[in-house]
Amino acid sequence: MKIGIVKPDYKITGGFEVVINHIKAELERIGHQVELVYVDATERNIKNIPFPVSMQEYKQNPDFFNYINHFWKYMRLDLSKYDIVISTQPPSFAIQHPRHIALFYHHSKVHYDLSELIQEVGLDQPFHQKAQEVIRGIDSMSLSKVSTILAGSKTIKNRIKKYNDLSSNVDVFYAGIDNDIYNYEGSNKYQSPIVVGRHEFPKRPELFAKAMKKLRGYQGRIIGEGGRTDDLKRIDQLLTFASGQNVELSDDIVWKRMSNGSFQKEHLELLEKAQKSGLKSNVIFTGRVSKRDLFREYANALCVVCPAYEEDYGLTAIEAMCFKKPVIACTDGGGYAELIQDGVNGFLVEPNSTALAKAIHKLANNPQLAKKMGENAYETSRSYSWNNAMRTISETINK
Numbered sequence: 016m017k018i019g020i021v022k023p024d025y026k027i028t029g030g031f032e033v034v035i036n037h038i039k040a041e042l043e044r045i046g047h048q049v050e051l052v053y054v055d056a057t058e059r060n061i062k063n064i065p066f067p068v069s070m071q072e073y074k075q076n077p078d079f080f081n082y083i084n085h086f087w088k089y090m091r092l093d094l095s096k097y098d099i100v101i102s103t104q105p106p107s108f109a110i111q112h113p114r115h116i117a118l119f120y121h122h123s124k125v126h127y128d129l130s131e132l133i134q135e136v137g138l139d140q141p142f143h144q145k146a147q148e149v150i151r152g153i154d155s156m157s158l159s160k161v162s163t164i165l166a167g168s169k170t171i172k173n174r175i176k177k178y179n180d181l182s183s184n185v186d187v188f189y190a191g192i193d194n195d196i197y198n199y200e201g202s203n204k205y206q207s208p209i210v211v212g213r214h215e216f217p218k219r220p221e222l223f224a225k226a227m228k229k230l231r232g233y234q235g236r237i238i239g240e241g242g243r244t245d246d247l248k249r250i251d252q253l254l255t256f257a258s259g260q261n262v263e264l265s266d267d268i269v270w271k272r273m274s275n276g277s278f279q280k281e282h283l284e285l286l287e288k289a290q291k292s293g294l295k296s297n298v299i300f301t302g303r304v305s306k307r308d309l310f311r312e313y314a315n316a317l318c319v320v321c322p323a324y325e326e327d328y329g330l331t332a333i334e335a336m337c338f339k340k341p342v343i344a345c346t347d348g349g350g351y352a353e354l355i356q357d358g359v360n361g362f363l364v365e366p367n368s369t370a371l372a373k374a375i376h377k378l379a380n381n382p383q384l385a386k387k388m389g390e391n392a393y394e395t396s397r398s399y400s401w402n403n404a405m406r407t408i409s410e411t412i413n414k
Contacts, residue, residue: 016099016412017098017099018047018048018412019051019101020035020101021052021100021101021102021103022035023053024054025056030330035103035118038118038408042412045409047412049125050267051099053231054085054089054092054107056085058081062084063085063091067181068080072077075140075144077091081147082123086153090109090110090285099114099116099412100112105121106154108154108161109157114162115161115163116161116412117164118188120327121171123150123154125138125139128325129143130143130322135271145289151179155178155179159179163414165186165188168187168329169353170207170328170353172185189328189399189404191400192337192396193334195310197396197399198312199310205318206315207236207299208223208252208315208343208378209238210237211309212237212238212321214242215244215339216275217270217271217274219270219345220237221274222270223237223298223320224250224253224298225264227298228297233376234297235298235299235311235375236298238301238309239303239304240302246273246274247300249273249286250273252286253286255289256288256289256294257285264282266366268282309368314338317379321345323349323351324349324366325347325348326349329351329354334355335392336392337393338389340352340389341389341391345363345366346363346365
């Protein structure tokens, strides 16, 4: 069978690209002819929109018009040479084909699950509500024509039901994880709590940093980097000084405002004092690490904290479980939350630094509990193999 996988090209290689390449390789291994159909996702213009848009209108809400421009570009793709097409990131599901499978991991997040949050913190563009209404309308129209939507988690399936009122053509597809991680058999120690991932809004590593200030005498580790790393380091420095001065900063100010570079005058003054103080933080920033070093971080972790808001899937949690580590996630963590059985393979806590600190302390004070929960976490991870993932893909293709 000739299969086309339609993929927006963001000129980067991340976790989703790894998933797509693995699916392509597995489909080819079982005899299908597979082509990746790339569409430049970095293109920012309005040339594909079939109605007039002035530059003034475009500049007021460029993200909206770029989305609409790409929507029309996908609508017009000629995919007739393929027996089946698989769309991926939005709005590639606007493609037209009688046998269309959508591998669906997220909507245009600022117009869906993060909409209220980005308005609260002031990151929305003008005419956000109208843009949201239009995008949700055209997405619902497109998705209703898809033969099968493979939602990347139960969380995503629920969002499609909530926002697009679709469920009859939606199944859940859990991607497999890296085989080397899935099959890890090395040594394990239970030492420091860690956070792993990109430093972007709203991943909330700031809540972990703040939780660690409540755990004096313990050391935490933040693995990775991202667009908010510099602000995250400033926040940690500020929190280190503030905790010594018994100055309390609210969680909301820390992760909703400071994480986006918004420091009020009194916080900047406190930060200046913090920088002069030379106080040593109990949080270590490793920066980006190699695969080998990532394995070492997982293997030595007391637990892995996943504080992100409304995560789509929860890959980091599954990776941690492969290393027999309990996972701490938040009740509003989306895909992370659906992976956790509270008190069995980790803790599911309220999204605040105090709750995170209590959960970390419970494991730090009871290594046997950490080990037992880690064993349970490992059993959870066994469901997320590529064999299971490809069985779902094959069954969908052969419908």
